Every structure is written in structure tokens, then in C-alpha cells.
Amino acid sequence: MRRSAALLIAATLSLTAAACSSSSSSNSTAAADSSGGGGKVTVSIDCAPPSSRPTQRQQWADDIAGFEKLHPNVTVKSIDTFPCETPELFTAALKGGTEANVFYTYFTDKQQVLDAGRAADITPYVTAGNLPVKDDILPSVWNSVRSGGKTYALPRTNYTMGMIINRRLFQQAGLNPDQPPQSWADVETDAKKIAALGNGIAGYGDYSAGNNGGWHFTAEMDAQGAAMVSPDGTKAAFDNAQGLAVLQNLHRLRFDDGVMGTTQLYKWGDLQKQMAAGKLGMYIAAPDDITYLVQSLGAHYEDFGMGPIPGPNGPGAGSLAGGDDYMFNRKDTPAQITAGVQLVSYLWLTEGQGQSFDYARSKASGQAVGLPEPQLFQGATAAEDTRLKTADATMPVQAFAPFVSANVPGVTEPANAQAIYKILDTAMASVLTDAKADPQKLLDTASSQVDEILANAQ
Amino acid sequence: MTSAAIRPVSRALRRNLTAHGFLIGAVLCFACFSWYPMVREVIMSFQRQKAGRTSWAGLHNLRQVVNDPSFWPAWRNTAEFTALALLLGFALPFAVAVVMNELRHARGYLRVLVYLPVMLPPVSALLLFKYLYNPEYGLFDHVLALLHLPTSGWLQSPDMAMFAVVIASTWMNMGSATLIYLAALQGIPGELYEAAELDGAGLLRRVWHVTIPQTGSILSLMLMLQIVATMQVFVEPFVLTNGGQGVDGSTTTVVYLIYQYAFNFSNYGAACALGLLLLLVLAGFSAVYVRIDRRLER
Incomplete structure (x- = not known):
């Protein structure tokens, strides 16, 4: 009996192995065919x-x-x-x-x-x-x-990325949804009015976890017209006035204006839930986020519009593609x-x-x-x-006209993007969670760390 | 070889055929899913891939991970988690087991209660804690505020994040350890406690002079297992801090760094090199354990 059981187990294993090998051989057969x-x-x-x-x-x-x-x-x-x-x-x-x-x-x-x-x-x-x-x-x-x-x-x-806005919240806040913000100063003004609606509504949201914070830092640097790395890809290039402006903008929105809510460490998927629930006024994203908001989160196309990614004085100089x-x-x-x-x-x-x-x-x-x-x-x-x-449009395409007409040129991601994003997540998380964060110090640290990463990658 | 010599060999083979049949499944599983990946990991630690060609890289991968700015913080965080998790996760289940062993009523109910969190899928349990830690609507800050105590940023505070991770981890995992300790406690002969009581020993002295010596081998085994398990922490910070890093990299652990190298940076060589380092450290702990265990046996 025990021998029969052992033989049964061995036979089962042989059959399993044969099944595995037949699946791989069927692939090669398909290729041969x-x-x-x-x-x-x-x-x-x-x-x-x-x-x-x-x-x-x-x-x-x-x-x-x-x-x-x-x-x-x-x-x-x-x-x-x-x-x-x-x-x-x-x-x-x-x-x-x-x-x-x-x-x-x-x-x-x-x-x-x-x-x-x-x-x-x-x-x-x-x-x-x-x-x-x-x-x-x-x-x-x-x-x-x-x-x-x-x-x-x-x-x-x-x-390319732009600013997705919640048209319904814009209207409730007395803002014109056909005129989404063009610059960071506009973002601040509009976000204050939206956050003033209360009821847990945030005016603006941004990422700071899962390497997504670094991804958005890069997008916002592109909008400032600045590069993330040197042309030869061996050194960080964001420790400058533009990089500082990116972090200062966010720190001001979070702590001086208080328009970003208390909860942070968001990554992709978190802001979308808030947006679909009508709890967020705007965030930076690609147009297909709107599809996700509607098809997966049950929102409605007519509630959203899109403007260009904001730059220092108007639409951004570039947009992460x-x-x-x-x-x-x-x-x-x-x-x-x-x-x-x-x-x-x-x-x-x-x-x-x-x-x-x-x-x-x-x-x-x-x-x-x-x-x-x-x-x-x-x-x-x-x-x-x-x-x-x-x-054949099924939605008010006019709501996206500010994004389309700004025609901000696309900028491709830097080499070793994920490793760079991981480092910049730390800077983004700090400016969004620590009222006493020093953006310049964070940039210095991130820059030297990215230099090390890039030197290691050679 | 003569037929007389062959006969005993074939007899031995026949006699052990059943054992080999039963063994083959486990051996194949270990060979395919444990030993082979471990050997491959060691080999890949010294290789790099460029333009479809795999070449020997010497110590390049090792240098790369050691020079990574996150390398030492990751080890420091892992050590911090291990220390905190042992402090809470080792002592607390033992204390709970001792108390449960002393109780005369509702034993079954309490055992279910203690073991219940282990039956929750880890990600669900962690999402629950993430909700409890939320600074806007989380229960923990709400209770602290009601008590007029200062609220904490929990996961959003670099000082508190790792502690918050340990609390969640301990809650999730202490059930198994508690039941193992309880089983060990119930194996201690009652006469030893009676004798101690006759000698006038109170609860603490009974625990110190009877319980701990009698459960010494289980305690040392659990300590070893917990060190090995806690040094591989990954899921808890990954879920709680939305990706594993936390503010100021306060919850970046070694295994999280391995994950980043392998799946976010596509750098298998560096991932394997760091994995090998972790393996060596854990092997070191295991060697210490074996040595201590042998000494205790003597």
C-alpha cells in the first residue's frame, strides 16, 4: 500500500513535469509553425x-x-x-x-x-x-x-501632463472652470478658494510616496524649464533656483496656505479617489486619468476639465511625456x-x-x-x-481646450528615472509633512545622492 | 560485481523505494524553489547584463549597493525594526501566554481572540492600521485628542513611523507566538509550580525560576526565528507608508531596497548582491543560535 502511494506520488510528479515541459514546448512549436x-x-x-x-x-x-x-x-x-x-x-x-x-x-x-x-x-x-x-x-x-x-x-x-481640475468645485468656489490655473500663483489663488469650501475638500494635491513624488517633482521641474540631470546624464541638475521653486511652491501650499489637507504620502491612485469623490480641486496628471476617474471610480466626464501644467509665470515650459x-x-x-x-x-x-x-x-x-x-x-x-x-465626442471637449491650446512641448524622462524618483520622494515627503523642512537643504542632500546613484550606474 | 554482492544493494533499494518516493516531491520542491534560486542569486551577484549580454562584474554590484545612499539607513532601519519588534513581539506574546496560562475561565475564547489577527490577510490588517494612523480621521489621534494628549504624525513623522510599523506588525503576528508559548507552558509539570509555591515563591519568582528555565529552548528558538523573520520585514512598511520609504526614508528596509533594485530599477545584479549580504548576516545569526543551543544542550 505504502509502495503504491509512493509510486502514485512519483507518477503525479512526472505528469506535472511533463505538463510543464509540454507547455514550454508548445510555445516553441508555435514559434516553429x-x-x-x-x-x-x-x-x-x-x-x-x-x-x-x-x-x-x-x-x-x-x-x-x-x-x-x-x-x-x-x-x-x-x-x-x-x-x-x-x-x-x-x-x-x-x-x-x-x-x-x-x-x-x-x-x-x-x-x-x-x-x-x-x-x-x-x-x-x-x-x-x-x-x-x-x-x-x-x-x-x-x-x-x-x-x-x-x-x-x-x-x-x-x-503629456497637465492640471486636471474638478469643474464642479471650481464653480462652487466662484471660479471659472473654463479658465484653469496657468501659473503656480494661479494654483495658489484657486486652491485657497476651493479649500475654503470646507467639508474636508483640498484645493490641490500631490504625490510623495512610491517613487511618484519624484516623478511629479520631475514633471514640475520640466514645467520650470529646467533639466533633472546634466546633458551627459552623469550629474544631478536640479539643485538650483527652479528646483527650489518646485519645493517652495508645495511647502507654501501645504503649510502657509493649508490647502493640501493633513494626510500626505500619497501615490498614484490616492488623489484619483479624492478627485472622484469631489474632495480635491486639482492635481497634475495625464489626460487618461480622467478615463480612470470615470470608468473605475464612477465619476462623470462633465465634472472634469484640464489646463496646462503650471509654470513660474504662465503655462509650463515643458511637460513630462x-x-x-x-x-x-x-x-x-x-x-x-x-x-x-x-x-x-x-x-x-x-x-x-x-x-x-x-x-x-x-x-x-x-x-x-x-x-x-x-x-x-x-x-x-x-x-x-x-x-x-x-x-463623435461624447464629452464637452471644450473643457480640455486650455490644455490643448497651451500645447506645452513634451519632455522625455531622464535615464535611471526610477532611482532618481526614489531619492526625490524623500524631498517631496519632507516638504509636505514637515512645517520646518528646509527645501534648500533637502535639495542639496537629494542632489548629492543622485550624483552617487548616477556615478554608481556608470 | 558478483550477483551475491548485487543482491543486498537491490534489496536495500527495494526496501527504501517507498521512502524515496515520498521524499522526491519535497526534494524537487526545495531544489526548484529554494536551492536553485539561492545558487542563482549567488551567481547573479557577480554578473551584470548589458545589451543582452551577461558578463562577470566582479565586486561591481556589491560596491554599487554599498555606495547607495540608502544602504546604511536601510540597515539602520532594519536593525531598529528588529530591536523594537523583538522588544514588543518577543516579550508581549510571552507575557500574554503566561497570563492566559494562569487564567481558569474563558481560555478558549481568549485564544481565539489572540489568534484572530493572524487569520486576517496581512494587507487587510495593514490597511486597517493605515486608517487608524491617519492624521485627519484616524482613531489613534482621535483618542489622543480626547485625552488632551499631543497627537502624533504616526506614519508621517520620521520619529514615529518605524514605531507605528512595529505596533501594527506585533498586533498582526503575536497570535502564533502566543499559542506556541502557551503550548510550551502547558508542558511544564504542575508539581514544579506546587513545589515553588510551597517554598513561598510568588508569581514573578515562579515565572523567573520555573517558567523561563523550563521554556528556555522554545524561547531561544522563537528568538532566532523572530530575528530571521523581522530582518526580512517588507510588507508592513510597503503598505503602511504607501511604497516603503516613509518620510526621510525612515521606513526603508533592506528587503525593500532589494525590491527597488529588482523591480523598479531592473538591476537584478545589485538586488542579488544585497540579498546575498542579508543572507550572510542571517546565516551569522543562525550560527550564533546553533552554538548557543548546543551549549544549552550540554
């Missing part, structure tokens, strides 16, 4: 909408079917992931080499993927034939997916890369169709149309995008 003869190509792509979002999932399935009809030799294998990227899982997948043929990344992941040697150079495949809008994609967006003159990804979305893209697995065959480029073009980069730009379908299915993103195009494609978006 896709590169095989007969002109048939199988290409896997991740970031398909999950079943918890049935409308988006159905639209994805329709788009894939449409693409396969246009390209009968291509079979698309969709992998649903939500969120599209979880940093911990992403880095583990990168280490294990288990990415899809076409895989989702943030712009800021580029160096990590290149260091891991997981990305294919797709430069020869990015042709007008495979990607008709190639020449209308903004140069700054192309820069985000290129390295050393080679293209490693196709952009999916792109955004970000976005995401699809990279291509180093193991992809030329046929898979070609099919992948055509697929991303079909899904994400063609006006009037696909996931981003089929505004008529989005409107018909009750989805939001009218947010000032993605900011991917210039020239004729940009003009066409504006025309189509306005025609």
Missing part, C-alpha cells in the same frame, strides 16, 4: 482586454478578425493581460524570456528591454507599406521608441515582425479604425470620446484625428 512554410504566420500579442471588460474584449476580437480577413496568411494569438504591464511580472518575464511575439511596454522600459537583449530591431520593417502613418508620427514619439538610430517598437499611446508601445521579441522571424508591424498599425495607428481611433464605434458602445490623447500625430493625420474626434 509561424516561421514555417506555406506562408502561414502565427503572431502572439499581449495586452488584449480581459473578460471583465466585455465590450472592449469584443471590439478587440472584431479587430483581430478584421485584420485576419485582410491578411489571410496571418493567425493572431491574443493574450489577455490586465493591467497590460505589472512591473514585477514584466521584469520576471523579461528574465525568463517568456514575452509574446509582440509585447506591451512603457516607453520607459526601453533600456531595460534592450539591456536584457529581448527586443528585435524592426527598423527595416517600418515602411510606408506596413505603417502608412509612419511620416506623421511625432518625432518626439519616435525618439521614445528608438535607440542608437534603430527602431525597437511602435507607439501605442503618448501623453510618457506613453506605451509594442516591442517585438528578439526571437521573432522576419515574417512575424512584418505581420506584427501590420497588426499594430491596424489596431493602434490607423485613423478611423482599431482600438484607439474608431471613434464612431467607441461612441456607439458608450465609451468615452474626446479626451486630448493619444498625442501621436502631426500634419494631415493629426488634423483628421481632430475632425473625427470632434464629430
